[in-house]
Amino acid sequence: MIEIHNIEKSFDGNPILKGISCTFETGKCNLLLGGSGTGKSVLLQCVVGLMQPDLGSITFDGTVFSNNKVQVRQEIRRKIGMLFQGSALFDSMTVAKNVEFPLQMLTPEMSREERRDRVEFCLKRVGLENAGEKMPSEISGGMKKRVGIARAIAPNCTYLFCDEPNSGLDPLTSLKIDELIQEITYEYNITTVIITHDMNSVIEIGDHIIFLYKGLKLWDGNKDEILNAQVPELKEFIFSSSLVRAAKRIDDETHSGVVNP
Amino acid sequence: MVKSFGQFLLFMQSMLVRKERFAVLWKRTIDECVTIGVNSIFIVAIVSAFIGAVTCVQIAYNLVNPLIPKSTIGYMVREMTILELAPTITSIVLAGKVGSSIAGGLGTMRITEQVSALEVMGINSASYLVLPRILGAIFMFPLLVILAMALSIVGGYLAGSLTGSISGQEYIEGIRTDFIPYNIFFALVKSIVFAFLVSAISAFKGYYTEGGALEVGTASTTAVNNSIIAILIADFVLAAVLL
Numbered sequence A: 001m002i003e004i005h006n007i008e009k010s011f012d013g014n015p016i017l018k019g020i021s022c023t024f025e026t027g028k029c030n031l032l033l034g035g036s037g038t039g040k041s042v043l044l045q046c047v048v049g050l051m052q053p054d055l056g057s058i059t060f061d062g063t064v065f066s067n068n069k070v071q072v073r074q075e076i077r078r079k080i081g082m083l084f085q086g087s088a089l090f091d092s093m094t095v096a097k098n099v100e101f102p103l104q105m106l107t108p109e110m111s112r113e114e115r116r117d118r119v120e121f122c123l124k125r126v127g128l129e130n131a132g133e134k135m136p137s138e139i140s141g142g143m144k145k146r147v148g149i150a151r152a153i154a155p156n157c158t159y160l161f162c163d164e165p166n167s168g169l170d171p172l173t174s175l176k177i178d179e180l181i182q183e184i185t186y187e188y189n190i191t192t193v194i195i196t197h198d199m200n201s202v203i204e205i206g207d208h209i210i211f212l213y214k215g216l217k218l219w220d221g222n223k224d225e226i227l228n229a230q231v232p233e234l235k236e237f238i239f240s241s242s243l244v245r246a247a248k249r250i251d252d253e254t255h256s257g258v259v260n261p
Numbered sequence B: 001m002v003k004s005f006g007q008f009l010l011f012m013q014s015m016l017v018r019k020e021r022f023a024v025l026w027k028r029t030i031d032e033c034v035t036i037g038v039n040s041i042f043i044v045a046i047v048s049a050f051i052g053a054v055t056c057v058q059i060a061y062n063l064v065n066p067l068i069p070k071s072t073i074g075y076m077v078r079e080m081t082i083l084e085l086a087p088t089i090t091s092i093v094l095a096g097k098v099g100s101s102i103a104g105g106l107g108t109m110r111i112t113e114q115v116s117a118l119e120v121m122g123i124n125s126a127s128y129l130v131l132p133r134i135l136g137a138i139f140m141f142p143l144l145v146i147l148a149m150a151l152s153i154v155g156g157y158l159a160g161s162l163t164g165s166i167s168g169q170e171y172i173e174g175i176r177t178d179f180i181p182y183n184i185f186f187a188l189v190k191s192i193v194f195a196f197l198v199s200a201i202s203a204f205k206g207y208y209t210e211g212g213a214l215e216v217g218t219a220s221t222t223a224v225n226n227s228i229i230a231i232l233i234a235d236f237v238l239a240a241v242l243l
Helices: A040-048 A070-077 A095-106 A112-125 A141-153 A171-188 A199-205 A232-238 A242-256 B002-016 B022-036 B038-062 B071-111 B114-120 B125-163 B168-176 B181-207 B213-242
Strands: A002-011 A014-024 A029-033 A055-060 A080-083 A159-163 A191-196 A208-213 A216-221
Touching (some): A002 A040, A014 A040, A014 A208, A040 A159, A040 A191, A080 A141, A095 A112, A159 A171, A171 A191, A208 A232, B022 B071, B038 B071, B071 B125, B071 B168, B071 B181, B125 B181, B181 B213
Parallel strands (some): A029 A191
16 A cells, blocks of 8 residues: 655646645555646656655555655665556567566576566566567557566566556557556556546546546545546546546436437 | 756766666676777777878878978877877767767657666666766777777878878888887876766766657757867866876
8 A cells, every 4th residue: 555645746836746645555446537737647756756755755555665765765666567658668678678677687586587487477467478579669559558567567566557558549459458457456466556537447447546636636536436526627527528428428318217319 | 067067976976876786787888888889990990090091191291391201200190199189089989979879878768768667666777877888988998099099000001101102111110219108008098088078978968868859869969069078178188187
């Protein structure tokens, strides 16, 4: 479980995060939802340690991460896997080498055979058992995301962070990536945090959803509650999607017994 | 400027704390030696051979006094090559080739979040990406400068012989006149300093790239410009201090 308490972050006096407190639960897909420029990515970067918050604290399973000793932060970081928006694969390495890289760096005690077996297992888990020898430039966007997931889970991560895993993907591939992340979260009982503004993902895998608006947390709930949330900013955000609007109208009509021609 | 210099010093410090394991560092350094050194042999060879040839021909053209022996041409080619042309021109050429490659490579890694990926894994990205590049440059620049010295002198010999400006025997006589071994040491010290400047400045510019493809290009250009200026200043300082 990751607990965030009163996080604040400003850039050149411009506040981006205004005292956000929330909890990311273990074994669940925790979604950070919000429009562009609401502070989702900044919050995620503070949580994974790429950015230092101005105020507040972050704890990973009871261990304080922010403002702690470098060694403690390193230990926690080694339990973190992250899928970046652009996948961030190392373009000078093959797919298999990309997946092997964290094992090579973080677990020197592993033998070459053990590493190879783990790479094979991870690539098979994401459905890319035949792509190991390909270069990142030779595979599609969806495959890159899968390799990113395989690389993230290779060292048995406890916390998985995904920065807009569906960006640039077609709806079907998006759905498959969402399902894969959800399966992995349940299978390994890890704490998964996903940044998204894709309503399909929200409805599909939103076990726990946090809605951010202008640097503030406005709503906290799950996928079953979100369509009935009474926060105007959230309603505006959700129903800006015509698909969701249509689905809601059909749902309302079904329940009221009125069917329009 | 003071702020940038302070940032540069902090960058250098960050590279040296929490270093990666020796085996990883060694493998990465060898890879960089190939990229920086082996892949630059061709351009260094071409540039240095022609510089030696042109130096020989132009000295011969200017040396019209019959009282000065022709072997002076060989002597002057050697002195100019060892003291200045081989270390400085080679380093300027390498600032263009290696410096832009380092800045462009690191800049691209930065904007495509590959540097962030390393950081999230708990790897010191400065140590993993930059230290091997600097060590690779420090190992390879002196070797390339030695190659440039040899090829410049050979280039001068061939040009002198082919154009009839000086006979081979006279040229070799000039090359062997009043040789000072310390000059070789001085040239190698210069090459090590230039190697550090080119690789560290280029890495600094690339590592802190922000934005997109346009900024990567700007970082590469700035890296080359700053490296060349740093080489020229260091060249003067070293000459004033060590000669």
